[in-house]
Amino acid sequence: QVQLVESGGGLVQAGGSLRLSCAASGRTGSSYAMGWFRQAPGKEREFVAAISWSGTGTYYTDSVKGRFTISRSNAKTTVYLQMTSLKPEDTAVYYCAVDRVGWRTSGAETAYEYWGQGTQVTVSS
Helix, strand or coil, X not given: CEEXXXXXXXXXXXXXXXXXXXXXXXXXXXXXXXXXXXXXXXXXXXXXXXECCCCCCEEXXXXXXXXXXXXXXXXXXEEEEEECCCCHHHCEEEEEEEECCCCCCCCCHHHCCEECCCEEEEEEC
């Protein structure tokens, strides 16, 4: 079993910043990529960002490029999503996920095997 625990969500004004964290534990395997997805009310879950096991590979959806930065801890077990210049349209539940193919930075939900419970991010205008 793999456990993913997200934290760092909250309410912020437009233009503000938040940093999300996701700690992975359990049987993750020797190397794994991680990603962030989000789901806004009434919408389907969408890809936000992904990072490879080494941390050298990253991939972002166009709408967050230049505003969000994904990174992971030296121990590789925690992934962060630094979000700046937040917009009301960034309001969503944010989920982290594990892809057991460590070199990959996929934007496809089907690539990810384990998911966290989500953390709410609300951006007020």
